[in-house]
Amino acid sequence: MRQPIDIDYVSKAIVGIASPVLGVITSFQEQIEWHLRVVSLCVGLLVGIMSLVSMAKKMRGR
Numbered sequence: 384m385r386q387p388i389d390i391d392y393v394s395k396a397i398v399g400i401a402s403p404v405l406g407v408i409t410s411f412q413e414q415i416e417w418h419l420r421v422v423s424l425c426v427g428l429l430v431g432i433m434s435l436v437s438m439a440k441k442m443r444g445r
Contacts, residue, residue, distance in 0.1 A: 408415075
């Protein structure tokens with residue numbers, strides 16, 4: 384027969400795993416933010432280029 388789950392053991396395990404992960408995320412926060420800014424800039428440029436191409440096609444069609 385299985386023993387019941389020990390909530391205290393599980394909570395200690397979760398905290399033990401989450402603490403180093405949060406530490407790594409905190410230490411790389413500046414680099415992550417920089418990458419997110421670059422990615423959002425690239426997406427914005429891509430949307431602008433696609434809009435420009437779409438407008439050019441509509442103007443040629445007239």
